[in-house]
Amino acid sequence: MSDGEAGTVAALVGATGGAGTTRLTVELGALLAADGRSVAVLDAAFATQGLSDYLSGRLDPDLTALLTDRREAPLEAGLVDLPLDADGGRLACCPAAAPFERLARAKSADAARRFESRIAAAADAFDHVVVDTPPVAANQSVAAVNAADRTVVVAPATTRGRDAVQRLRGRIEDIGASADAVVATRGDLSVADAALPETTAAVTAAPTCLDEGTVATAVAEVADVVFDADPSIEDGTGLLDSVGDFVPR
Template identity: 55%
Template sequence: MHDAGSADGTDDGDRTDSDRTGGANIGALVGAVGGAGTTRCTLEAAAALAADGADVGVFDAAYATQGLADHLDGRIEPDLTALVTDAADAPLSDALTTLDCEAPGRVSVCPAFAPLERFARAKAPDAARRFEARLNRASERFDHVLVDVPPVAANQAIAAVNAADRVVVVAPGTTRGADAVQRTRTRLEHVGSGADFVVATRGAFEAADCEVPASEVTDPASVPSCLDEGGPFAESVARLAAGATGRDVSEAAGSGGLLSGVERYVK
Protein backbone atom coordinates (compact mmCIF):
# COMPACT_ATOMS: atom_id res chain seq x y z
CA MET A 1 0.00 0.00 0.00
CA HIS A 2 1.26 3.46 -0.84
CA ASP A 3 2.29 5.86 1.87
CA ALA A 4 0.46 9.12 1.15
CA GLY A 5 2.36 11.25 3.61
CA SER A 6 5.32 11.49 5.91
CA ALA A 7 5.61 10.02 9.36
CA ASP A 8 3.93 13.05 10.90
CA GLY A 9 1.04 12.99 8.42
CA THR A 10 2.28 15.82 6.19
CA ASP A 11 3.40 15.39 2.61
CA ASP A 12 7.22 15.21 2.47
CA GLY A 13 7.45 16.91 5.85
CA ASP A 14 10.84 17.63 7.37
CA ARG A 15 12.15 16.03 10.54
CA THR A 16 14.32 18.23 12.69
CA ASP A 17 17.58 17.10 14.25
CA SER A 18 15.81 16.87 17.61
CA ASP A 19 13.39 14.32 16.11
CA ARG A 20 16.19 11.94 15.18
CA THR A 21 17.96 9.48 17.43
CA GLY A 22 21.47 9.84 16.05
CA GLY A 23 23.78 8.00 13.71
CA ALA A 24 24.50 8.31 10.01
CA ASN A 25 21.42 9.43 8.14
CA ILE A 26 22.16 7.92 4.70
CA GLY A 27 23.71 4.48 4.37
CA ALA A 28 24.57 3.01 0.96
CA LEU A 29 24.77 -0.79 0.76
CA VAL A 30 26.87 -1.51 -2.31
CA GLY A 31 26.97 -4.92 -3.93
CA ALA A 32 30.54 -5.86 -4.81
CA VAL A 33 29.14 -8.28 -7.40
CA GLY A 34 25.70 -9.17 -8.65
CA GLY A 35 23.89 -11.72 -6.51
CA ALA A 36 25.68 -10.76 -3.31
CA GLY A 37 22.40 -10.43 -1.39
CA THR A 38 22.49 -6.63 -1.15
CA THR A 39 18.73 -6.17 -1.54
CA ARG A 40 17.99 -8.68 1.21
CA CYS A 41 20.60 -7.11 3.49
CA THR A 42 19.11 -3.66 2.91
CA LEU A 43 15.57 -4.72 3.81
CA GLU A 44 16.66 -6.75 6.82
CA ALA A 45 18.78 -3.88 8.16
CA ALA A 46 15.84 -1.52 7.69
CA ALA A 47 13.61 -3.85 9.69
CA ALA A 48 16.20 -4.06 12.48
CA LEU A 49 16.32 -0.26 12.67
CA ALA A 50 12.51 -0.11 12.72
CA ALA A 51 12.57 -2.58 15.62
CA ASP A 52 14.63 0.04 17.45
CA GLY A 53 11.91 2.63 16.76
CA ALA A 54 13.40 4.32 13.68
CA ASP A 55 11.49 5.47 10.61
CA VAL A 56 13.53 4.23 7.66
CA GLY A 57 13.40 5.07 3.96
CA VAL A 58 14.72 2.44 1.54
CA PHE A 59 15.64 3.39 -2.04
CA ASP A 60 16.43 1.16 -5.01
CA ALA A 61 19.43 2.22 -7.08
CA ALA A 62 19.67 -1.23 -8.69
CA TYR A 63 17.59 -0.24 -11.71
CA ALA A 64 18.56 -3.25 -13.82
CA THR A 65 17.45 -5.94 -11.34
CA GLN A 66 14.67 -3.96 -9.57
CA GLY A 67 14.85 -6.42 -6.69
CA LEU A 68 13.06 -4.36 -4.04
CA ALA A 69 9.82 -4.51 -6.06
CA ASP A 70 9.72 -8.29 -5.55
CA HIS A 71 9.09 -7.75 -1.85
CA LEU A 72 6.15 -5.37 -2.23
CA ASP A 73 2.46 -5.89 -2.91
CA GLY A 74 0.22 -3.77 -5.10
CA ARG A 75 0.77 -1.45 -8.00
CA ILE A 76 4.04 0.50 -8.19
CA GLU A 77 3.41 3.82 -9.90
CA PRO A 78 5.29 6.08 -9.95
CA ASP A 79 8.53 4.28 -9.18
CA LEU A 80 11.93 5.74 -8.37
CA THR A 81 13.01 5.96 -12.01
CA ALA A 82 9.93 8.07 -12.74
CA LEU A 83 10.80 10.42 -9.88
CA VAL A 84 14.13 11.22 -11.54
CA THR A 85 12.79 11.44 -15.11
CA ASP A 86 9.17 11.94 -16.20
CA ALA A 87 7.76 12.68 -12.73
CA ALA A 88 10.64 14.79 -11.45
CA ASP A 89 8.22 17.26 -9.83
CA ALA A 90 6.12 14.63 -8.05
CA PRO A 91 6.35 14.43 -4.24
CA LEU A 92 8.37 11.57 -2.82
CA SER A 93 5.32 10.25 -0.99
CA ASP A 94 3.71 9.29 -4.33
CA ALA A 95 6.34 6.59 -4.81
CA LEU A 96 6.60 5.24 -1.24
CA THR A 97 5.16 1.90 -0.19
CA THR A 98 5.03 0.87 3.46
CA LEU A 99 6.71 -2.47 4.04
CA ASP A 100 4.74 -5.02 6.05
CA CYS A 101 6.93 -5.00 9.13
CA GLU A 102 5.54 -5.21 12.66
CA ALA A 103 7.85 -2.87 14.56
CA PRO A 104 7.68 0.37 16.57
CA GLY A 105 9.21 2.23 13.64
CA ARG A 106 8.26 2.16 9.98
CA VAL A 107 9.96 1.10 6.74
CA SER A 108 8.94 3.03 3.60
CA VAL A 109 10.27 1.68 0.31
CA CYS A 110 10.84 3.56 -2.94
CA PRO A 111 11.38 0.78 -5.50
CA ALA A 112 12.49 0.83 -9.12
CA PHE A 113 9.97 -0.86 -11.41
CA ALA A 114 10.19 0.45 -14.94
CA PRO A 115 10.40 -0.52 -18.60
CA LEU A 116 13.84 -0.71 -20.18
CA GLU A 117 13.51 2.65 -21.91
CA ARG A 118 12.84 4.57 -18.71
CA PHE A 119 15.42 2.94 -16.50
CA ALA A 120 17.99 3.62 -19.24
CA ARG A 121 17.09 7.33 -19.07
CA ALA A 122 17.20 7.17 -15.26
CA LYS A 123 20.90 6.25 -15.49
CA ALA A 124 21.77 9.48 -17.31
CA PRO A 125 23.91 12.11 -15.49
CA ASP A 126 21.07 14.61 -15.00
CA ALA A 127 18.79 11.91 -13.62
CA ALA A 128 21.56 10.77 -11.26
CA ARG A 129 21.85 14.33 -9.94
CA ARG A 130 18.09 14.34 -9.30
CA PHE A 131 18.46 11.01 -7.51
CA GLU A 132 21.14 12.38 -5.23
CA ALA A 133 18.91 15.39 -4.49
CA ARG A 134 16.01 13.03 -3.71
CA LEU A 135 18.19 11.13 -1.22
CA ASN A 136 19.29 14.33 0.49
CA ARG A 137 15.66 15.46 0.70
CA ALA A 138 14.66 12.08 2.12
CA SER A 139 17.30 12.45 4.82
CA GLU A 140 15.24 15.35 6.18
CA ARG A 141 12.22 13.09 6.45
CA PHE A 142 13.49 9.79 7.83
CA ASP A 143 15.62 8.83 10.81
CA HIS A 144 17.72 6.74 8.42
CA VAL A 145 17.87 6.27 4.66
CA LEU A 146 19.25 3.03 3.23
CA VAL A 147 20.05 2.62 -0.47
CA ASP A 148 20.29 -0.69 -2.32
CA VAL A 149 23.21 0.02 -4.66
CA PRO A 150 24.51 -2.15 -7.53
CA PRO A 151 28.24 -2.50 -8.26
CA VAL A 152 29.73 0.97 -8.75
CA ALA A 153 29.65 1.19 -12.53
CA ALA A 154 26.68 3.48 -13.24
CA ASN A 155 25.75 7.09 -12.55
CA GLN A 156 23.01 6.33 -10.04
CA ALA A 157 25.38 4.14 -8.02
CA ILE A 158 27.91 6.96 -7.88
CA ALA A 159 25.16 9.38 -6.85
CA ALA A 160 24.17 7.06 -4.01
CA VAL A 161 27.67 6.76 -2.56
CA ASN A 162 28.20 10.51 -2.98
CA ALA A 163 25.11 11.18 -0.88
CA ALA A 164 25.93 8.54 1.73
CA ASP A 165 27.30 9.20 5.20
CA ARG A 166 28.39 5.57 5.44
CA VAL A 167 29.12 3.03 2.70
CA VAL A 168 28.71 -0.70 3.31
CA VAL A 169 30.18 -3.17 0.81
CA VAL A 170 28.27 -6.46 0.51
CA ALA A 171 29.97 -9.51 -1.02
CA PRO A 172 29.48 -13.28 -0.99
CA GLY A 173 31.64 -15.04 1.56
CA THR A 174 33.93 -16.61 -1.03
CA THR A 175 37.35 -15.94 -2.54
CA ARG A 176 35.54 -14.30 -5.47
CA GLY A 177 33.69 -12.07 -3.01
CA ALA A 178 36.87 -11.07 -1.20
CA ASP A 179 38.51 -10.14 -4.52
CA ALA A 180 35.43 -8.13 -5.50
CA VAL A 181 35.64 -6.16 -2.26
CA GLN A 182 39.13 -5.01 -3.19
CA ARG A 183 37.95 -3.92 -6.64
CA THR A 184 35.01 -2.08 -5.07
CA ARG A 185 37.28 -0.26 -2.64
CA THR A 186 39.32 0.97 -5.62
CA ARG A 187 36.22 2.13 -7.48
CA LEU A 188 34.96 3.94 -4.41
CA GLU A 189 38.29 5.73 -4.08
CA HIS A 190 38.03 6.79 -7.72
CA VAL A 191 34.74 8.59 -6.98
CA GLY A 192 36.01 10.16 -3.77
CA SER A 193 34.38 7.71 -1.37
CA GLY A 194 35.41 4.67 0.66
CA ALA A 195 34.13 1.56 2.43
CA ASP A 196 33.15 2.06 6.07
CA PHE A 197 31.94 -1.50 6.69
CA VAL A 198 32.24 -4.82 4.82
CA VAL A 199 29.67 -7.61 4.96
CA ALA A 200 30.19 -11.22 3.87
CA THR A 201 27.01 -13.11 3.01
CA ARG A 202 26.50 -16.89 3.21
CA GLY A 203 30.15 -17.40 4.11
CA ALA A 204 33.23 -15.59 5.38
CA PHE A 205 36.45 -13.91 4.37
CA GLU A 206 39.12 -12.17 6.44
CA ALA A 207 38.32 -8.57 5.47
CA ALA A 208 34.67 -8.78 6.53
CA ASP A 209 33.47 -6.76 9.53
CA CYS A 210 30.28 -8.81 9.68
CA GLU A 211 29.09 -12.17 8.36
CA VAL A 212 25.40 -12.65 7.51
CA PRO A 213 24.59 -16.36 7.25
CA ALA A 214 22.01 -17.83 4.91
CA SER A 215 18.46 -17.38 6.13
CA GLU A 216 15.95 -20.17 6.47
CA VAL A 217 13.39 -17.83 4.87
CA THR A 218 13.60 -17.59 1.08
CA ASP A 219 10.09 -16.49 0.05
CA PRO A 220 10.27 -12.80 -1.01
CA ALA A 221 6.84 -12.22 0.53
CA SER A 222 8.26 -13.17 3.96
CA VAL A 223 11.23 -10.77 3.77
CA PRO A 224 12.34 -9.14 6.00
CA SER A 225 12.42 -12.08 8.37
CA CYS A 226 14.94 -11.02 11.03
CA LEU A 227 12.21 -9.90 13.47
CA ASP A 228 10.74 -13.42 13.48
CA GLU A 229 13.67 -15.65 12.64
CA GLY A 230 15.99 -14.80 15.53
CA GLY A 231 19.24 -16.66 16.12
CA PRO A 232 22.54 -15.97 14.33
CA PHE A 233 20.79 -14.50 11.28
CA ALA A 234 18.96 -11.82 13.27
CA GLU A 235 22.05 -11.12 15.36
CA SER A 236 24.17 -10.55 12.26
CA VAL A 237 21.50 -8.32 10.70
CA ALA A 238 21.49 -6.18 13.82
CA ARG A 239 25.27 -5.90 13.57
CA LEU A 240 24.90 -4.90 9.92
CA ALA A 241 22.32 -2.24 10.81
CA ALA A 242 24.71 -0.80 13.38
CA GLY A 243 27.55 -0.81 10.84
CA ALA A 244 25.43 0.92 8.20
CA THR A 245 24.25 3.70 10.48
CA GLY A 246 26.40 3.90 13.61
CA ARG A 247 23.09 4.04 15.47
CA ASP A 248 23.24 3.68 19.25
CA VAL A 249 20.97 0.73 19.94
CA SER A 250 21.70 0.38 23.65
CA GLU A 251 18.08 1.15 24.62
CA ALA A 252 16.77 -1.66 22.42
CA ALA A 253 19.53 -3.93 23.71
CA GLY A 254 18.24 -3.38 27.21
CA SER A 255 14.85 -4.77 26.20
CA GLY A 256 16.35 -8.18 25.45
CA GLY A 257 14.82 -8.22 21.95
CA LEU A 258 16.31 -8.53 18.48
CA LEU A 259 19.11 -6.07 19.09
CA SER A 260 20.17 -7.50 22.44
CA GLY A 261 23.92 -7.14 22.87
CA VAL A 262 24.47 -5.28 19.62
CA GLU A 263 25.62 -2.10 21.37
CA ARG A 264 29.09 -3.63 21.52
CA TYR A 265 29.29 -3.41 17.73
CA VAL A 266 28.56 0.32 17.53
CA LYS A 267 31.67 2.45 17.31
Protein backbone atom coordinates (compact mmCIF):
# COMPACT_ATOMS: atom_id res chain seq x y z
CA MET A 1 0.00 0.00 0.00
CA SER A 2 1.56 3.22 -1.15
CA ASP A 3 0.51 5.51 1.73
CA GLY A 4 2.28 3.39 4.36
CA GLU A 5 -0.79 2.72 6.50
CA ALA A 6 -1.22 -0.78 7.84
CA GLY A 7 -4.89 -1.25 7.00
CA THR A 8 -6.98 -4.36 7.62
CA VAL A 9 -5.90 -6.83 4.90
CA ALA A 10 -2.41 -8.27 4.50
CA ALA A 11 -1.24 -10.59 1.74
CA LEU A 12 1.63 -12.73 3.03
CA VAL A 13 3.34 -13.80 -0.18
CA GLY A 14 5.84 -16.63 -0.26
CA ALA A 15 9.03 -15.69 -2.07
CA THR A 16 9.65 -19.38 -2.77
CA GLY A 17 7.79 -22.62 -2.38
CA GLY A 18 8.17 -23.95 1.15
CA ALA A 19 8.89 -20.53 2.63
CA GLY A 20 6.71 -21.25 5.67
CA THR A 21 4.02 -18.75 4.70
CA THR A 22 1.10 -20.91 5.80
CA ARG A 23 2.59 -21.52 9.23
CA LEU A 24 3.31 -17.82 9.63
CA THR A 25 -0.30 -16.91 8.79
CA VAL A 26 -1.54 -19.36 11.44
CA GLU A 27 0.91 -18.07 14.07
CA LEU A 28 0.09 -14.43 13.29
CA GLY A 29 -3.65 -15.06 13.31
CA ALA A 30 -3.46 -16.97 16.59
CA LEU A 31 -1.46 -14.25 18.33
CA LEU A 32 -3.90 -11.53 17.25
CA ALA A 33 -6.92 -13.66 18.19
CA ALA A 34 -5.43 -14.39 21.60
CA ASP A 35 -5.20 -10.63 22.05
CA GLY A 36 -8.99 -10.44 21.67
CA ARG A 37 -9.20 -9.62 17.97
CA SER A 38 -11.18 -11.27 15.19
CA VAL A 39 -8.97 -12.60 12.40
CA ALA A 40 -9.79 -14.30 9.10
CA VAL A 41 -7.18 -16.35 7.24
CA LEU A 42 -7.95 -16.98 3.57
CA ASP A 43 -6.05 -19.59 1.58
CA ALA A 44 -4.81 -18.53 -1.85
CA ALA A 45 -2.29 -21.38 -1.96
CA PHE A 46 -4.56 -23.61 -4.03
CA ALA A 47 -1.81 -25.98 -5.17
CA THR A 48 -0.50 -26.98 -1.74
CA GLN A 49 -3.73 -26.53 0.29
CA GLY A 50 -1.57 -26.38 3.42
CA LEU A 51 -4.01 -24.45 5.58
CA SER A 52 -6.39 -27.43 5.57
CA ASP A 53 -3.79 -29.46 7.50
CA TYR A 54 -4.38 -27.27 10.56
CA LEU A 55 -8.13 -27.89 10.55
CA SER A 56 -10.32 -30.84 11.46
CA GLY A 57 -13.73 -31.94 10.30
CA ARG A 58 -15.39 -31.57 6.93
CA LEU A 59 -14.12 -28.58 4.94
CA ASP A 60 -17.14 -27.92 2.77
CA PRO A 61 -17.51 -25.51 1.15
CA ASP A 62 -13.86 -24.63 0.84
CA LEU A 63 -12.59 -21.38 -0.65
CA THR A 64 -12.43 -22.72 -4.21
CA ALA A 65 -16.10 -23.72 -3.98
CA LEU A 66 -17.01 -20.21 -2.81
CA LEU A 67 -15.32 -18.89 -5.95
CA THR A 68 -16.98 -21.36 -8.33
CA ASP A 69 -19.88 -23.72 -7.60
CA ARG A 70 -20.99 -22.04 -4.34
CA ARG A 71 -20.41 -18.45 -5.33
CA GLU A 72 -23.76 -17.33 -3.90
CA ALA A 73 -23.00 -18.73 -0.44
CA PRO A 74 -21.87 -16.26 2.23
CA LEU A 75 -18.22 -16.24 3.25
CA GLU A 76 -19.21 -17.47 6.71
CA ALA A 77 -20.29 -20.80 5.17
CA GLY A 78 -16.67 -21.60 4.36
CA LEU A 79 -15.08 -20.46 7.60
CA VAL A 80 -13.70 -22.98 10.09
CA ASP A 81 -12.62 -21.72 13.51
CA LEU A 82 -9.37 -22.85 15.06
CA PRO A 83 -10.27 -23.75 18.68
CA LEU A 84 -8.26 -21.17 20.60
CA ASP A 85 -9.08 -20.37 24.21
CA ALA A 86 -9.03 -16.65 23.45
CA ASP A 87 -11.18 -14.20 25.38
CA GLY A 88 -13.23 -12.35 22.79
CA GLY A 89 -10.94 -13.32 19.94
CA ARG A 90 -11.63 -15.48 16.89
CA LEU A 91 -9.41 -17.13 14.32
CA ALA A 92 -11.54 -18.20 11.34
CA CYS A 93 -9.96 -19.97 8.39
CA CYS A 94 -11.22 -20.46 4.86
CA PRO A 95 -8.98 -23.18 3.40
CA ALA A 96 -8.60 -24.57 -0.09
CA ALA A 97 -9.40 -28.29 -0.08
CA ALA A 98 -10.56 -29.36 -3.50
CA PRO A 99 -10.01 -31.74 -6.42
CA PHE A 100 -7.83 -30.59 -9.27
CA GLU A 101 -10.75 -29.81 -11.59
CA ARG A 102 -12.20 -27.24 -9.20
CA LEU A 103 -8.78 -25.84 -8.37
CA ALA A 104 -8.28 -25.13 -12.06
CA ARG A 105 -11.60 -23.29 -12.32
CA ALA A 106 -10.82 -21.32 -9.16
CA LYS A 107 -7.70 -19.94 -10.85
CA SER A 108 -9.65 -18.25 -13.65
CA ALA A 109 -9.80 -14.47 -14.06
CA ASP A 110 -13.51 -14.42 -13.12
CA ALA A 111 -12.81 -16.44 -9.97
CA ALA A 112 -9.99 -14.05 -9.10
CA ARG A 113 -12.40 -11.13 -9.23
CA ARG A 114 -14.75 -13.02 -6.93
CA PHE A 115 -11.80 -13.70 -4.63
CA GLU A 116 -11.21 -9.96 -4.30
CA SER A 117 -14.87 -9.60 -3.33
CA ARG A 118 -14.51 -12.36 -0.72
CA ILE A 119 -11.48 -10.60 0.75
CA ALA A 120 -13.46 -7.35 0.91
CA ALA A 121 -16.31 -9.16 2.70
CA ALA A 122 -13.84 -10.56 5.22
CA ALA A 123 -12.40 -7.08 5.80
CA ASP A 124 -15.90 -5.82 6.63
CA ALA A 125 -16.48 -8.60 9.16
CA PHE A 126 -13.08 -9.01 10.87
CA ASP A 127 -10.52 -6.82 12.56
CA HIS A 128 -7.73 -8.36 10.46
CA VAL A 129 -7.57 -10.45 7.30
CA VAL A 130 -4.46 -12.45 6.39
CA VAL A 131 -4.22 -14.06 2.96
CA ASP A 132 -1.85 -17.02 2.64
CA THR A 133 -0.50 -16.24 -0.82
CA PRO A 134 1.87 -18.29 -3.00
CA PRO A 135 4.51 -16.65 -5.22
CA VAL A 136 2.83 -14.27 -7.67
CA ALA A 137 2.35 -16.53 -10.68
CA ALA A 138 -1.42 -17.11 -10.85
CA ASN A 139 -4.63 -15.09 -10.88
CA GLN A 140 -5.53 -15.74 -7.25
CA SER A 141 -2.13 -14.45 -6.10
CA VAL A 142 -2.57 -11.28 -8.13
CA ALA A 143 -6.07 -10.87 -6.68
CA ALA A 144 -4.73 -11.22 -3.13
CA VAL A 145 -2.09 -8.55 -3.70
CA ASN A 146 -4.58 -6.23 -5.41
CA ALA A 147 -7.05 -6.54 -2.53
CA ALA A 148 -4.48 -6.15 0.24
CA ASP A 149 -3.69 -3.00 2.17
CA ARG A 150 -0.19 -4.35 2.74
CA THR A 151 1.85 -6.92 0.84
CA VAL A 152 4.48 -8.75 2.89
CA VAL A 153 7.12 -10.99 1.33
CA VAL A 154 7.88 -14.16 3.31
CA ALA A 155 11.26 -15.79 2.66
CA PRO A 156 13.34 -18.52 4.29
CA ALA A 157 16.61 -17.40 5.89
CA THR A 158 18.78 -18.82 3.12
CA THR A 159 20.72 -17.45 0.17
CA ARG A 160 17.98 -18.79 -2.07
CA GLY A 161 15.40 -16.98 0.02
CA ARG A 162 17.28 -13.68 -0.09
CA ASP A 163 17.62 -13.87 -3.87
CA ALA A 164 13.95 -14.76 -4.23
CA VAL A 165 12.94 -11.63 -2.32
CA GLN A 166 14.35 -9.43 -5.05
CA ARG A 167 12.68 -11.43 -7.81
CA LEU A 168 9.33 -11.30 -6.05
CA ARG A 169 9.61 -7.57 -5.41
CA GLY A 170 10.04 -7.08 -9.14
CA ARG A 171 7.06 -9.29 -9.96
CA ILE A 172 4.85 -7.43 -7.48
CA GLU A 173 5.90 -4.16 -9.08
CA ASP A 174 5.03 -5.64 -12.49
CA ILE A 175 1.38 -5.91 -11.40
CA GLY A 176 1.31 -2.33 -10.16
CA ALA A 177 1.79 -2.96 -6.46
CA SER A 178 4.71 -2.83 -4.04
CA ALA A 179 6.12 -4.99 -1.28
CA ASP A 180 5.70 -3.19 2.03
CA ALA A 181 7.83 -5.47 4.21
CA VAL A 182 9.84 -8.69 4.34
CA VAL A 183 9.55 -11.38 7.01
CA ALA A 184 12.19 -14.11 7.28
CA THR A 185 11.36 -17.62 8.45
CA ARG A 186 13.61 -20.18 10.12
CA GLY A 187 16.15 -17.48 11.01
CA ASP A 188 16.98 -13.92 10.00
CA LEU A 189 17.87 -12.16 6.76
CA SER A 190 19.60 -8.82 6.32
CA VAL A 191 16.69 -7.65 4.14
CA ALA A 192 14.00 -8.69 6.64
CA ASP A 193 11.93 -6.34 8.78
CA ALA A 194 11.04 -9.17 11.18
CA ALA A 195 11.99 -12.81 11.56
CA LEU A 196 10.47 -16.03 12.85
CA PRO A 197 13.07 -18.26 14.52
CA GLU A 198 13.88 -21.84 13.62
CA THR A 199 11.83 -24.33 15.61
CA THR A 200 11.90 -28.08 16.10
CA ALA A 201 8.11 -28.26 16.42
CA ALA A 202 6.24 -30.05 13.67
CA VAL A 203 4.63 -27.78 11.10
CA THR A 204 1.11 -28.77 12.10
CA ALA A 205 1.91 -28.13 15.77
CA ALA A 206 1.33 -24.43 15.08
CA PRO A 207 0.37 -22.16 16.64
CA THR A 208 3.33 -22.46 18.98
CA CYS A 209 3.32 -18.75 19.79
CA LEU A 210 0.67 -19.34 22.44
CA ASP A 211 2.98 -21.35 24.69
CA GLU A 212 6.53 -20.55 23.58
CA GLY A 213 7.79 -17.16 24.68
CA THR A 214 10.50 -16.82 22.03
CA VAL A 215 8.05 -17.52 19.24
CA ALA A 216 5.44 -15.23 20.80
CA THR A 217 7.91 -12.34 20.89
CA ALA A 218 8.91 -12.92 17.26
CA VAL A 219 5.31 -13.16 16.04
CA ALA A 220 4.47 -9.98 17.96
CA GLU A 221 7.19 -8.23 15.97
CA VAL A 222 5.66 -9.61 12.78
CA ALA A 223 2.25 -8.28 13.88
CA ASP A 224 3.79 -4.86 14.35
CA VAL A 225 5.36 -4.95 10.88
CA VAL A 226 2.26 -6.27 9.16
CA PHE A 227 -0.57 -4.43 10.95
CA ASP A 228 1.10 -1.88 13.24
CA ALA A 229 -0.46 -4.05 15.96
CA ASP A 230 0.92 -4.40 19.47
CA PRO A 231 -0.49 -7.64 20.91
CA SER A 232 0.30 -8.22 24.56
CA ILE A 233 2.37 -11.21 25.65
CA GLU A 234 3.04 -12.44 29.15
CA ASP A 235 6.59 -12.51 30.51
CA GLY A 236 7.93 -14.33 27.46
CA THR A 237 5.98 -17.45 28.40
CA GLY A 238 3.21 -17.20 25.84
CA LEU A 239 -0.26 -15.76 25.76
CA LEU A 240 -2.50 -18.45 27.15
CA ASP A 241 -2.32 -21.30 29.63
CA SER A 242 -4.01 -23.69 27.22
CA VAL A 243 -5.09 -24.00 23.62
CA GLY A 244 -7.49 -26.29 21.84
CA ASP A 245 -6.40 -29.51 20.21
CA PHE A 246 -5.20 -29.27 16.62
CA VAL A 247 -5.92 -32.37 14.61
CA PRO A 248 -4.67 -32.54 11.03
CA ARG A 249 -7.36 -33.33 8.51
